[in-house]
Structure formats: C-alpha cells, structure tokens
Amino acid sequence: MNALTTAHLERLAAELRGRGWEATVRAPKGRKQVVHVRNPREPGLNDDVGVDDAAYRWAWSGQVIGPLTETPGVADRIMHVLREVES
Helix, strand or coil, X not given: CCHHXXXXXXXXXXXXXXXXXXXXXXXXXXXXXXXXXXXXXXXXXXEEEEECCCEEEECCCCCEEEECCCHXXXXXXXXXXXXXXXX
16 A cells, blocks of 8 residues: 555545544455545545545545545535535
C-alpha cells in the first residue's frame, strides 16, 4: 500500500469522523485501499471511496468526487449523496 494513498484516505476519514460520521480505512481482500463511509443515522446508506493521483473517487464507479486538495468539500459531497431523504 502506498503511504501517500493511505495519508489521503486517513485525512478524509478523519474529516468525516469529525462530523460524526463513521469512516474506516480498509483494504478489502484483492482490492485497493478505500475509506468505508456510513451515515450514522441510516447505516444502510454507505459506500466506499478510493483515491488516484489527483482525486477522491467512488470505488464502485470511479467517478470523481473531488480533488485531493479539497478534502472538506469532498466530505460535503459524500455526506450529501449518503444523506437521509425525508419522505
């Protein structure tokens, strides 16, 4: 595992945990290291986030969430996507 990748993932996880969300850096067997993020009010709303050389990405699609230099903004976007929807 690349130390720089781990540092970016740990920074994102810390940002999310600081906002009260569950976020754990993990490396599922045979896959790249990710941050597993879970909405604390709705545990079914969860996803994995990875990184490349320039951006945080949704692990399932590779879609860019935001640049590595904008960790707070990336956390905002993750929380928006995994938010509870009032009915």
